[in-house]
Amino acid sequence: MNTFKICTDLELFDAFKTGDNLAFEQIYNRYWNSLLSEAYRLTGSKALSKDLVQDIFVAIYQKAARIEIKYSFKAYLFQTLRYKIINARRDYLIHDHCHQDIYYRSISENVFPSPLETKELHQHVRSAVAELPKKCKQVFLLSREEQYSHKAISRQLNISTSTVEKHIVKALKILKVKLNYQQIRC
Template identity: 30%
Template sequence: MVTIKDTTLIKSFNEGDPMAFKVIFDRYYKILCSYTYHFIRTPYAVDDIVQDIFVALWNRREKFDCIEKISSFLFVSARNACLNHAKHEQMKAEKLKEFVAQTDEAVYDDYIIMAEFDQKLNHWLESLPTECRKIIDMSVSGMKNDEIAKALNISINTVKNQKVKGFKILKELYKDEYLTILFYIFISLGAK
């Protein structure tokens, strides 16, 4: 049943009267929020959706000739916005799952590569004399020449000489792989 008051309200609303909009807003805001919350259960999203619906209502104000059409517009818009929100949230969740799966896979791949790298580096270092191996291993672990000298109770020059000797041996034994060895050692130093 259309009352004279509603007819006047619609006419004023169609003409862009902010007070008429406020009356409609006050009449429907809480119930629309409640209706929207029933679907999405996220308070901040409910407020955003309902505000967007009222903006759309204001932008189309000239198209409504009765309060029932406004009511229908508000609730249909709310339902559609909730469905769109749910689809968007589902897509975000799927993208997040995909990202986590890729990240887990990448971490696992990195772990395998590093394990293979450590195994290969240990194999190369095992072919060195004990003192050379120990010094280069300490160096690869991130220790500086003076720290190695102090730890082994030898001079810094001995550390430097043993490193040079070790790299020469590796170069002779693994001519084809020498650049790879240097690369692995360089990468190892960067990872520490």
Template identity: 30%
Template sequence: MKGKSDKELFQAMRSGDEYAFQSIFNRHWQPLLAFVCKLISDEDQAKDIVQNAFIEIWHKKETLLVQDSLMPYLTVITKNEVMSLFRKDKIRLAGDEILIANLKRVNHPDEHLIAGELQSAIDTELVKMPSNMRQCFQLSRYEQKSIRDIANELMLSEQTVKNNISEALRRLRNHLTSYSSGHLA
């Protein structure tokens, strides 16, 4: 099956040939994973997205039209999955990450003052959070640990870690929004 084109393999897969599907998977999963990993930093989530793309192809095999290669279709599926993830997953909100990153590279003296006040406001709000929530947030944002690593370290489920980080970000956003109304542009 190695010498066959995607179109030929897809035709065989359409007839229910699981070996053809396996050949398609083996041919495309690594480049697709590399593509998704460039878009998101969580390799486990990237693997899930790639797996979902192949599952979708299997489920839509009767209605899909393949011209030459499946890669364009797989790329579109994974891009849509990543966009959906960004819409749903409030863990990776760019505004919060930009704020934290900017706090670390302040140059102007006035910016140091504002950054110090912001960091103080963040710290004040973090102290109010439950211990697990605060730890999840700090490990994620300050130590750049993955969801899986945090879950293992704190002996929590990955979903609990995601929920804690999401809630921490929501609380910080709300606190900083009310705090910054007179301080930040």
């Protein structure tokens, strides 16, 4: 074990890659505290810092054979930590945004429309679909009511799949405009 203290990081990592678990333990002991301190400085959370640093060492242990380090093992570790922190922040922001969105939607919207509102909406949709251009309406109904795939519609109507997509996009745009207009009038 004392021979590891004079080994470079790359020598230790190479020894670990050949199966020497004591070399990994030495790497872990060399860098755990400094990575943890840096993670805490950047995140302000002890629990998150421990998780991130632990994740780094687990990944190194599991993927050592695929990791190629040419210059500095220390730089590799700290760069990996920075990426982990960036990803954790992104995940937190996405998670937080979703929770806020769900919360604000639940307090600002009536999630369960009344049967009368549902019936009115269906009538508005049917009337808007009836006003679509003939081919556009045909493609839209096959897609939405008959659940046909774009390929199946293109085969049945003898048109390209891109034409099918264009008809559906056109129908959705028309319906969006018509239904928004009808909602304002109601």
